[in-house]
Amino acid sequence: MKNKTEISKYIALILRHKPETIGIQLDEHGWANVEKLIKGINTQYSFSKEDLEEIVSTDNKQRYSFNEDKTLIRANQGHSIPVDVELKKVTPPDILWHGTGEKYVHSIEQEGLIPKSRLYVHLSTDIDTAKIVGARHGKVVIFQINAKQMHEDGYEFYKSVNGVWLTKKVPLNYLNKLKVMLKEDNPEFNLIYYSLLSDVYDMYSEFLGLSKLPKSKVYKILSSEDYRRKHHIFKLPEEEFIKLYLKCFELDKPSIMYNNMEKLINYYYKKQGGFNIRTFEITTQ
Numbered sequence: 001m002k003n004k005t006e007i008s009k010y011i012a013l014i015l016r017h018k019p020e021t022i023g024i025q026l027d028e029h030g031w032a033n034v035e036k037l038i039k040g041i042n043t044q045y046s047f048s049k050e051d052l053e054e055i056v057s058t059d060n061k062q063r064y065s066f067n068e069d070k071t072l073i074r075a076n077q078g079h080s081i082p083v084d085v086e087l088k089k090v091t092p093p094d095i096l097w098h099g100t101g102e103k104y105v106h107s108i109e110q111e112g113l114i115p116k117s118r119l120y121v122h123l124s125t126d127i128d129t130a131k132i133v134g135a136r137h138g139k140v141v142i143f144q145i146n147a148k149q150m151h152e153d154g155y156e157f158y159k160s161v162n163g164v165w166l167t168k169k170v171p172l173n174y175l176n177k178l179k180v181m182l183k184e185d186n187p188e189f190n191l192i193y194y195s196l197l198s199d200v201y202d203m204y205s206e207f208l209g210l211s212k213l214p215k216s217k218v219y220k221i222l223s224s225e226d227y228r229r230k231h232h233i234f235k236l237p238e239e240e241f242i243k244l245y246l247k248c249f250e251l252d253k254p255s256i257m258y259n260n261m262e263k264l265i266n267y268y269y270k271k272q273g274g275f276n277i278r279t280f281e282i283t284t285q
Helices: 004-015 034-041 050-059 100-110 127-137 148-154 189-208 215-225 225-230 239-249 254-272
Strands: 065-066 073-074 097-101 122-123 139-144 165-168 175-180
Touching: 004 034, 004 050, 004 073, 004 175, 034 073, 050 065, 065 254, 097 100, 097 127, 097 148, 100 127, 100 139, 100 225, 127 189, 127 254, 139 148, 165 175, 189 215, 189 239, 189 254, 215 225
Parallel strands: none
Antiparallel strands: 065 073, 097 139, 122 165, 139 175
16 A cells, blocks of 8 residues: 555544544544545545554554444544544553653643543553653653552542553642753763664564664664674665664764654654644655
8 A cells, every 4th residue: 555654544544533524523522424524535545444453453453343243433532523523531650651741840840740631641551652652752851650549549440442541630649759850961862862762773673573783783683684684684774764773873962862862763654654733744665
């Protein structure tokens, strides 16, 4: 299928934010008629039901679900329009994490975590995922959420089909720890920087369905064709990702190193089918 990534972004736009883009409506639970969706997409792209099934089945984040007879489809979470995707209330783990950019810290310290354009605050089960999410927004800030206490105090938590933890808001008194990361004056900059770089490679490899490489060997494998041939390593990410990844190893001012990291992470999210939620503009490669 041509333009698979671009079409996936278009589907996310339609099913999460703007179904009117192709003249369709979602029902109260976020379901769209599959035939109408395909017909609408065909005004922009050559697209079939088989193509839609491929996008749904190969999406590593499991963004979409069909109903039982595949006549309806919906996004599992991430909506900015009011729909009830029939999430079940569940007991959260004791601790959850939220990654964001340093530029948003002031408002969070005033309001806590609020969903803004989305219906729910999105939370991560591990700090590594939160770091990756936060790095999309500039210098990374990680909030640790006392989810156990929130739940005991009556706040409701949900877990989407694709494993994202959701809640309506997180008041300030449950944000137990604020950890600012990748600041130029942070003496642990290099430790955090290369740890995050390693996480990005592992997550992108998983996205591509590739085997993880030993962390201590990744740079050598990606930078040396002779080494790859010698050890019979042939299945790797595409050339553009490798180029951006290796650029991150060029020693320079922390601000320049971080900019290189940001370009790599933005590339990673583009490949996953991300788009600019704030303006609802599809971002093409």
